Amino acid sequence: MKPYNTPVYLDYNATTPVDKRVLEKMYPYFSGKFGNAASKTHAYGWVADAAVEKARKQIAALLNADASEISFTSGSTEGINLILRGVAGLYQSKGKHIITCATEHKAVLDTCADLEKQGFEITYLPVDKNGLIDLKTLENAIRTDTILIAIMWANNETGVIQDMKAIAEMAHRHKVILFSDATQAAGKIKMDIQETKVDALCLSAHKFYGPKGVGAIYLRRRDPRVKLQAQITGGGHEKGLRSGTLNVPGIVGMGEAAKWAAKEYKDRNLYWGNLSAFFLENLSRKLKGWHVNGDFEKRINNTLNLRFEGIKSERLIKLLAKDLACSTGSACTSAIMQPSHVLTAMGLSDTEADASLRLSMGKDTTQEEMEFVLEVLSRAVEKLRAL
Ligand code: PLP
Numbered sequence: 001m002k003p004y005n006t007p008v009y010l011d012y013n014a015t016t017p018v019d020k021r022v023l024e025k026m027y028p029y030f031s032g033k034f035g036n037a038a039s040k041t042h043a044y045g046w047v048a049d050a051a052v053e054k055a056r057k058q059i060a061a062l063l064n065a066d067a068s069e070i071s072f073t074s075g076s077t078e079g080i081n082l083i084l085r086g087v088a089g090l091y092q093s094k095g096k097h098i099i100t101c102a103t104e105h106k107a108v109l110d111t112c113a114d115l116e117k118q119g120f121e122i123t124y125l126p127v128d129k130n131g132l133i134d135l136k137t138l139e140n141a142i143r144t145d146t147i148l149i150a151i152m153w154a155n156n157e158t159g160v161i162q163d164m165k166a167i168a169e170m171a172h173r174h175k176v177i178l179f180s181d182a183t184q185a186a187g188k189i190k191m192d193i194q195e196t197k198v199d200a201l202c203l204s205a206h207k208f209y210g211p212k213g214v215g216a217i218y219l220r221r222r223d224p225r226v227k228l229q230a231q232i233t234g235g236g237h238e239k240g241l242r243s244g245t246l247n248v249p250g251i252v253g254m255g256e257a258a259k260w261a262a263k264e265y266k267d268r269n270l271y272w273g274n275l276s277a278f279f280l281e282n283l284s285r286k287l288k289g290w291h292v293n294g295d296f297e298k299r300i301n302n303t304l305n306l307r308f309e310g311i312k313s314e315r316l317i318k319l320l321a322k323d324l325a326c327s328t329g330s331a332c333t334s335a336i337m338q339p340s341h342v343l344t345a346m347g348l349s350d351t352e353a354d355a356s357l358r359l360s361m362g363k364d365t366t367q368e369e370m371e372f373v374l375e376v377l378s379r380a381v382e383k384l385r386a387l
Contacts, residue, residue, distance in 0.1 A: 007325040008369045013156050013184060013303060013360035014327060019209035022256045026211065029249035037246045038237060048248045055255025059203070059216050062258040064192040068221060071238040072251055075215035076183040079202030080107040082242065083179050083217060086228030087148045087200075088115050091177070095145025101125045101133055102345035103160075104152055105181055109341075112150075125151075129347045130295035131160035135170065142174045149178045153185035153201070157342040157358055158294030159303025161189065168197040177226055183207055187261030188269060188300040193218065199226050203258075205250065209363070210257030214250030268363045272301035275361060279304070279370045286378040293343055293356055302361040307348070311384045313357045316377075319384065323376040327358045 018026075029051060037052045039045025053067070060067040073079045088098065100112055102124045112122045123141045125133055133151065142149075149171050154161045164180060171178035179200040185191055187208030193201070199220040206212040219226040234243040283290065289309035308316070313328045314337065320326075328340070339353035348356070359373070 010359040012362035026253040058255035076204035089229030091147040100150040152181040159300040205254035210254040307356040
C-alpha cells in the first residue's frame with residue numbers, strides 16, 4: 001500500500017485541511033460552549049467572548065499587531081470588499097483614485113471594477129515577466145487624489161512576493177493608505193506589520209489550516225489610524241465595522257491556526273524550499289521543455305507554477321485526475337476557462353498560460369508524494385506531447 005492517498009493533493013493554495021490540533025480546540029464551541037459572544041448578561045456569552053478575545057490576540061501575535069487592530073470577517077473575499085469599499089466610501093472627499101495591480105486576486109479586481117462604475121478611477125499597475133511590480137512605476141502612479149494602494153503580499157497563482165516593505169515606505173511617504181491581501185502569505189512567510197508597515201490587510205483561516213468561512217482584517221490604529229465605512233450594518237458587532245453574530249468555533253479555530261502559523265512558518269518555508277528544489281532537480285532529469293513561471297527567489301516556497309511546452313494543462317489535469325489534484329490557475333476562476341490573468345499580465349501568450357499548472361504544497365506534503373507526482377506528471381506530459 002502507498003504511504004499516502006491518491007489523488008495526491010497539491011492544491012493547498014486553494015484550501016488546506018483543518019489541522020487536528022486546531023479542530024480539537026474548536027469542538028467545545030459547537031455544542032457545550034455554544035454561547036453568543038455578544039451576550040453580555042450571562043456566563044455562556046462571557047465564555048464565548050473570552051474565546052473570541054483569545055483568538056484575536058493569537059491573530060494579532062502572528063502579525064505583531066495589537067488585538068484591537070483585528071476584526072473578524074467570513075474570509076478574505078469579505079475582508080477585501082470591506083476594506084476597498086470601506087476606504088473608498090470614507091475617504092472619497094479626499095480623492096477618488098485607487099492604485100492596484102493587474103495580478104491581484106479577482107476579489108480585488110472585481111471590487112475595483114465595481115468601484116469604477118461608482119465613479120472611482122483605478123490604475124492597474126503592470127508587472128514584469130517575473131510578476132514583480134516596478135517601484136518607480138508605482139511612485140509615478142501616485143497622485144494628490146490617490147486614497148488607497150492595494151497590492152497583494154504573495155500571489156496565489158505564482159507565489160511571487162512583492163517588496164511590501166518598500167511599497168509601504170513609499171505609501172507612507174505619500175500619505176496614502178496601503179492595503180495588502182495577505183491571504184497567501186499567512187503561515188508561509190514573516191508578516192510583521194511593525195517592520196513592514198502596511199496599513200490594512202486581510203487573512204483567511206482556511207489557507208493556513210483553519211476552518212473555511214472565517215477570516216480577519218487588520219487595520220492600523222495609529223500613524224495613520226485607518227477607518228472604514230461599514231458595509232454590513234445591524235447590531236454593531238466588531239466595533240460597528242462588521243455586524244453579525246460571530247462564528248465562535250471558526251474564530252477559535254482561526255486563532256489556534258494563527259498560533260501554529262506563527263510558531264511553524266519558518267520551518268514550513270525551509271521544508272518547502274528543500275522539497276521544491278528536490279522536485280525541480282528531478283524534473284529536469286526526466287523532462288525537457290518546461291519552465292517555472294514567476295520570480296524564483298521572491299516566492300512563497302510552497303508554490304510552483306510550471307509551464308510545459310506543447311501541452312494544454314486542462315488536458316493534463318484531466319489525464320492525471322486519479323493521481324493528482326492540482327489547478328491550472330486560481331481556483332476561483334477555474335470555473336471560467338480563460339487563460340490566467342496573472343500569467344498573461346506577466347507577458348505569457350494565451351497558449352503559454354494555457355500550458356501552465358500550479359502545484360501548491362502543504363505543510364504535511366511528503367517527499368514520497370512528490371516522487372509519485374514526478375513520475376505521473378512527466379509520463380502524462382510525454383503522453384500528451386506524443387499525441
Ligand atoms: N485573495 C487571495 C490571494 C486568495 O488566494 C483567495 C482565495 O483563493 C482570496 C483572496 C479569497 O479568500 P476567501 O476564500 O477567504 O474568500
